[in-house]
Every structure is written in structure tokens, then in C-alpha cells.
Amino acid sequence: MQWTDEGFVLGARRHGETSAIVSVFSRARGRHAGLVRGGMGRRLRPVLQVGNRVTATWRARLNDQLGSFAIELVAAEAAHLLDRADRLAALAAAAAVADACLPERHPYARAHDAFAGLIERLGAEGAWAPAFVRWELALLADLGFGLDLSACAVTGRNDGLAYVSPRTGRAVTAEAAAPYRDRLLALPGFLLGAGPGDDQAVRDGLRLTGSFLERHALAAVGRRMPEARVRLLGYFSPRDAISGGITAPDPT
Amino acid sequence: MGGSEIERLVALLARLPGLGPRSARRIVLHLLERRETLLDPLVAALGTAGARVRPCSVCGNLDTEDPCAVCRDERRDASVICVVEGVADLWAIERAAAFRGRYHVLGGALSALDGIAPDDLAIEQLVARVGQGRVTEVILATNATVEGQTTAHYVAERLAEAGVTVSRLAHGVPVGGEIEYLDEGTLGAALRARREL
Numbered sequence: 001m002q003w004t005d006e007g008f009v010l011g012a013r014r015h016g017e018t019s020a021i022v023s024v025f026s027r028a029r030g031r032h033a034g035l036v037r038g039g040m041g042r043r044l045r046p047v048l049q050v051g052n053r054v055t056a057t058w059r060a061r062l063n064d065q066l067g068s069f070a071i072e073l074v075a076a077e078a079a080h081l082l083d084r085a086d087r088l089a090a091l092a093a094a095a096a097v098a099d100a101c102l103p104e105r106h107p108y109a110r111a112h113d114a115f116a117g118l119i120e121r122l123g124a125e126g127a128w129a130p131a132f133v134r135w136e137l138a139l140l141a142d143l144g145f146g147l148d149l150s151a152c153a154v155t156g157r158n159d160g161l162a163y164v165s166p167r168t169g170r171a172v173t174a175e176a177a178a179p180y181r182d183r184l185l186a187l188p189g190f191l192l193g194a195g196p197g198d199d200q201a202v203r204d205g206l207r208l209t210g211s212f213l214e215r216h217a218l219a220a221v222g223r224r225m226p227e228a229r230v231r232l233l234g235y236f237s238p239r240d241a242i243s244g245g246i247t248a249p250d251p252t
Numbered sequence: 253m254g255g256s257e258i259e260r261l262v263a264l265l266a267r268l269p270g271l272g273p274r275s276a277r278r279i280v281l282h283l284l285e286r287r288e289t290l291l292d293p294l295v296a297a298l299g300t301a302g303a304r305v306r307p308c309s310v311c312g313n314l315d316t317e318d319p320c321a322v323c324r325d326e327r328r329d330a331s332v333i334c335v336v337e338g339v340a341d342l343w344a345i346e347r348a349a350a351f352r353g354r355y356h357v358l359g360g361a362l363s364a365l366d367g368i369a370p371d372d373l374a375i376e377q378l379v380a381r382v383g384q385g386r387v388t389e390v391i392l393a394t395n396a397t398v399e400g401q402t403t404a405h406y407v408a409e410r411l412a413e414a415g416v417t418v419s420r421l422a423h424g425v426p427v428g429g430e431i432e433y434l435d436e437g438t439l440g441a442a443l444r445a446r447r448e449l
Binding site for chain 1: 269270362364365366367369370396397398399401402405406408409423435436437438440441444
């Protein structure tokens with residue numbers, strides 16, 4: 001068995017003294033692991049950094065074996081972000097979420113494209129946070145837990161949408177939401193194509209996708225939200241959530 | 253083939269880094285043939301090290317005394333702390349003999365994959381050390397990997413209020429490195445961190 005595809009490194013775990021078990025996220029193969037001989041060595045370690053775009057050739061005698069990867073670097077995305085704390089945190093968070101949520105060896109083209117879009121935004125100038133929330137929305141949709149943001153679940157209107165029901169994942173207008181606002185998740189305007197991507201909006205977006213990922217994609221397999229993703233929220237908090245390690249209690 | 257004691261020794265040695273059963277067997281034979289000159293001193297040294305070497309309560313370095321030799325050395329600059337991921341990194345910097353300050357060993361790096369969170373590292377101890385007031389600069393010498401730099405940014409964030417200079421090691425062309433063979437990431441980092449000549 002053999003295939004070659006381009007993808008992103010999601011993580012490399014040491015195996016034995018010099019090898020690594022590497023997880024690659026490709027468009028056609030999804031999240032796929034394989035053994036990389038010498039993966040902990042000098043030559044390959046820079047290549048196997050999280051977020052790097054690589055060409056992976058997977059080989060195994062039988063399809064259900066772990067198999068081994070031959071990996072070549074296409075773009076060293078991680079190296080460009082090492083100095084930028086927030087972007088590096090986003091990269092680590094996105095890879096950790098992908099690694100935790102995606103079942104192995106199943107293609108998730110939409111999630112992959114959104115992930116690629118996020119990596120591109122992280123490497124460019126300008127805002128990246130909306131792309132991060134969109135990637136998680138795409139991940140949810142591809143996993144079968146997509147949010148329906150097209151119209152209000154109560155009134156059927158498609159303007160003035162401001163909340164999402166945590167139970168159904170459907171949008172609700174501000175008026176219809178008024179009686180039980182504190183039980184709903186805020187819907188940031190940028191997900192509807194309008195509205196700023198300021199800290200408050202990003203925080204709302206991260207809480208929104210985070211809540212669904214946690215309840216549907218992670219709890220189902222007995223996992224918790226990766227620490228890297230929890231920390232990411234700290235970059236958008238009004239109070240310094242990183243230094244204190246204590247965030248204000250979530251009003252929802 | 254030897255008895256069960258020899259087999260047990262071979263099996264234990266084979267678990268050491270860089271060794272396999274074959275090299276372990278050679279080592280055992282080598283030791284047994286040089287009992288006085290090698291085996292007995294080695295047994296004594298292993299016993300002493302096992303009984304006496306402990307992590308330093310100040311910096312986390314390994315030494316037979318607590319605080320360790322680096323922390324006790326009055327000639328070293330106590331106002332500069334170099335933060336490293338592991339003791340191996342501390343030893344590497346000591347080998348370079350280019351740093352005369354103190355150290356702080358974190359005990360790893362933040363890693364989503366391995367589930368290492370800030371509480372698993374000696375970050376609180378570092379913040380407490382810096383808070384005592386003698387420190388003016390903290391050098392973050394974590395690895396130039398995603399995990400290492402994520403850790404560095406986290407530690408820098410935690411020290412933001414402490415009123416100390418926080419710096420990190422440069423990333424770039426290694427001494428003796430040829431540009432033709434450098435990976436793109438290192439080259440990019442080297443270009444961004446270029447200096448006026």
C-alpha cells in the first residue's frame with residue numbers, strides 16, 4: 001500500500017530513540033499517522049514542526065498497519081510564526097483541536113481547506129482570528145455538528161441574528177432571544193459577513209465553536225478541550241487571563 | 253551464554269539511550285573482564301549518584317548538593333536567569349562557557365500532544381524567584397520549536413508584570429553552517445533577525 005499527498009503536520013511524538021509517530025492532515029486522507037524514521041533527528045525535526053506543509057508518502061504492507069511516512073517539506077509555516085506569540089498560540093491550538101477532534105483516516109475536505117486558509121492568514125499580515133473561528137465552524141460542519149446560521153430558529157427571519165442555541169445549533173434573533181439570553185451563546189457578526197472582528201467578537205466566536213466542539217466532538221470520545229485552545233482565549237480577554245490563570249466566570 | 257544475573261544486566265543496559273542488546277552484551281563482557289579497574293568503580297559511582305544526586309530546589313539542576321553548584325557559586329551573576337527546558341540544555345549552555353548567570357529548569361515544554369500544561373512545569377517557581385527582586389533579566393533559552401517557543405511566550409507573558417527584561421536566544425545560521433543546506437525556516441528567521449555590520 002502506498003500513497004502520496006500534501007498535508008499539514010499536526011504533531012510528532014517521539015517513538016523509540018530516533019523515530020517519531022507523525023500525524024499529518026491531508027485533504028484526501030484526513031488525519032493520518034505514520035512512523036517517520038529519524039524523525040527526532042537533526043535533519044527532520046525542523047520539517048516535523050506543527051503546522052508545516054509537507055508532502056507525505058505513506059507506505060505499509062497492509063492497510064491497517066501504522067505504516068511509515070517519507071516526509072518532505074513544502075513550506076515551513078511554523079518557523080515564520082515562532083516570534084509572534086498570538087499567532088503561534090493559534091497555530092498550536094488549531095493543530096491540537098484537529099488532532100483531538102478528527103477521527104483518523106477519513107477525509108474532511110472542508111475542514112482541511114479551512115485549516116489551510118487559517119495557516120495562510122496566520123502567515124500573512126492582518127487579522128487572523130475570524131479565520132480561526134471559521135476553521136472551527138468548518139470542522140464542526142464536516143464532523144456533522146454544523147451550526148445553522150441562515151435564519152432564526154424561532155421567527156424564521158434572517159436579519160438581526162445575534163445568538164445561537166447551544167442545544168440545536170441554530171441562530172436566534174436578538175428579540176426572540178431576549179427572554180433566555182443568558183442561556184444562549186452570542187453569535188459574532190463577522191460569521192454572518194458583517195461586523196467587526198474585535199476582541200469581544202472573537203471571544204464570542206471562540207466560545208461559540210468551543211462549546212460545540214467540547215460537547216459534541218470531544219466529549220463523545222471522552223476527551224477534553226486541549227490546553228492550547230483554552231489558552232488561546234486568554235489573548236482576547238479584557239483581563240489578563242494568562243498571567244492570573246483565573247478568568248471571570250462565564251456568564252452563559 | 254551467561255547466567256540470569258548477566259542476562260538481567262544486559263537487559264537493563266540495553267534500555268539505555270543509544271544501546272541495544274548487542275552493545276549491552278559487549279559492555280557487560282567488557283566490565284566483567286575489568287573488574288577492579290572499571291566494574292567496581294562504576295558500581296560505586298552509580299550507587300553514590302543514585303543515593304545523593306537530587307534536583308536543586310532553586311533551579312532544578314541535578315547535583316549532589318542542594319542548592320546546586322551553579323546556584324551556590326557567588327561569582328555567578330544572580331541578576332540574570334537563563335530559562336531552559338531540561339537539564340541537558342543547561343549542561344549544553346555550561347559547556348559553551350558563554351553564560352555566567354544562573355539557570356532555571358522548566359522540566360519540559362508546553363505540549364498539546366503530550367498533555368503538558370503550565371502547571372506541569374516549574375513556571376510558578378520561576379515567577380516566585382524573579383519576584384524576590386534580585387533578578388533584572390530573564391533569558392528564555394527554550395528550543396526553537398513550536399512547543400519551545402509557545403512556552404517562551406507563555407513565560408514572557410507571566411513575567412510581564414515583574415519589571416524585568418525578558419529576552420530569548422537568537423534563531424539563525426549555526427556556526428559552520430552553509431547557507432545552501434539550511435532549511436527555509438532557519439533562513440527566514442536568520443534574515444528577519446539580521447544585524448547591522
